[in-house]
Amino acid sequence: MVENVIPGYDFLALSLANPTTLAAQKFTLANQTEVEICDTGIIRFQPAETTSVKDIVLSCGIHGNETAPIEICAELVSDVLQGKLILKHRLLVIFGNLPAMLVGKREIDENLNRLFSGHHSLGDGVMNAERHRAKKIEHYVSQFYHATANTNSPRQRMLYDLHTAIRGSRFEKFAVYPFLHGKPWHKAQFEFLQACDVTTVLLMQTPASTFSYYASNTHSADSFTIELGKVQPFGQNDMERFSKVRQTLRDLVSLAQLDTQPFIESDFALYQVSRAINKQTEAFQLHFASDVENFTTYALGTLLATDGDIEHRVEQEGEAIIFPNANVAIGQRAMLLVEPTTVSQHLV
Numbered sequence: 001m002v003e004n005v006i007p008g009y010d011f012l013a014l015s016l017a018n019p020t021t022l023a024a025q026k027f028t029l030a031n032q033t034e035v036e037i038c039d040t041g042i043i044r045f046q047p048a049e050t051t052s053v054k055d056i057v058l059s060c061g062i063h064g065n066e067t068a069p070i071e072i073c074a075e076l077v078s079d080v081l082q083g084k085l086i087l088k089h090r091l092l093v094i095f096g097n098l099p100a101m102l103v104g105k106r107e108i109d110e111n112l113n114r115l116f117s118g119h120h121s122l123g124d125g126v127m128n129a130e131r132h133r134a135k136k137i138e139h140y141v142s143q144f145y146h147a148t149a150n151t152n153s154p155r156q157r158m159l160y161d162l163h164t165a166i167r168g169s170r171f172e173k174f175a176v177y178p179f180l181h182g183k184p185w186h187k188a189q190f191e192f193l194q195a196c197d198v199t200t201v202l203l204m205q206t207p208a209s210t211f212s213y214y215a216s217n218t219h220s221a222d223s224f225t226i227e228l229g230k231v232q233p234f235g236q237n238d239m240e241r242f243s244k245v246r247q248t249l250r251d252l253v254s255l256a257q258l259d260t261q262p263f264i265e266s267d268f269a270l271y272q273v274s275r276a277i278n279k280q281t282e283a284f285q286l287h288f289a290s291d292v293e294n295f296t297t298y299a300l301g302t303l304l305a306t307d308g309d310i311e312h313r314v315e316q317e318g319e320a321i322i323f324p325n326a327n328v329a330i331g332q333r334a335m336l337l338v339e340p341t342t343v344s345q346h347l348v
C-alpha cells in the first residue's frame, strides 16, 4: 500500500515531483502507525502507541537551498514509512519551499521565513506562492497541535525548524531561541540541543515573523531555528558532521524520553541580540568579505555596513556579527549584532 502511494518510500521525491499540490491521503502502516499526507511536502504520523505525550514538528527547506536538513528529514520520513523507525510520539514533518528546492534557491519571490504569524496576509495579501505556503503551513501546524489540545493528560509541543547558514560560522551549528516575552528558558531544551551537538544558542529579544517564533508564541511550543552548517547543493553535505543531530531526532520521535546530559551553562556559548540592522535603501552594503564567518568580532568603531548615508559601526566591545546579508528586501533584517550573555538567572 505505502509503495503505491509513495514510490520508493521517498516522500521528498514525490513532493518535488508535485511542488505546488498533492492530494491528501490517509493510510496505515503494517505497524499500525497512521499516516496522512496533508499536502505536498507535509506529512503527519500518528503512532499506534497510546502513551505518546509529545506532539513534534520537524521542518526543513523553509529556504530551498538549505539541503542538509532536507536530507536529514527525508531519511527520517522514509525510515518511518518503511517501518525501520517506530514512532512513540505524534509527528508532523514539513518540507517548506519545494519550488525553491527545485531551482536550488533560498526563495522564489519572498523569504518564506518572514511570513509567519499572519505576515503572509499583510500588505498586498496572499499574492505569491511563498505567502500561500506560509498560510498553509500555519494551518497544518495549528490542526496538528489542536487535535490533542483537549486530551486530559498534559502534552509537550515542540517544533524544530532546521536550516543551514549562508556563511561559514565560528560555531558550525547553532540555535536561535525565539523571544519568550519574559518567560523562562527551558533547561531540557538546552540539553536536547547539546545532544544534537548544538551548544551555541542565540537568545532573541523581540518578536519575529519567523516559523520558530510563530510556533513558540502562537502554540506555546518549545521551538528553535537550528542552523546546521553551511549551505551546500543536494548530495554534497558531509552527513557525518550531522550524526548527533540525526540520531537525536530519531531518538526524540521514537523513545519515551531522551537520555541527555544535565545542563551546565559553561558547556554553552550563549549570545543575545544587541542590535538588529534592517536594510533601508538599495544602497545597503556590507564592508567585510563574503567569507567572513558568523560570530566574527571586530574592534570598536569598525565600519561594518553602510546604507546610503548611514554608517553601521561596532558600538560595543565583543559585539559579533551574525546573518549578514545585503541581498534582502528593503525593511528586512540585513545583519544582527550579538553579545555574550547568560541564562542561569531565568531557567526552569
Ligand SMILES: O=C(O)CCC(=O)N[C@@H](CCC(=O)O)C(=O)O
Pocket (backbone or CB within 6 Å): 063, 113, 163, 164, 165, 166, 167, 176, 208, 210, 212, 225, 322, 323, 324, 325
Ligand atoms: O545565514 C543566513 O544569513 C541565514 C540563515 C537562515 O536562514 N537563518 C534564519 C534564522 C531565523 C531566526 O532568526 O530564527 C532566517 O534568517 O530565516
Ligand SMILES: [Zn+2]
Pocket (backbone or CB within 6 Å): 062, 063, 066, 163, 164
Ligand atoms: Zn534558512
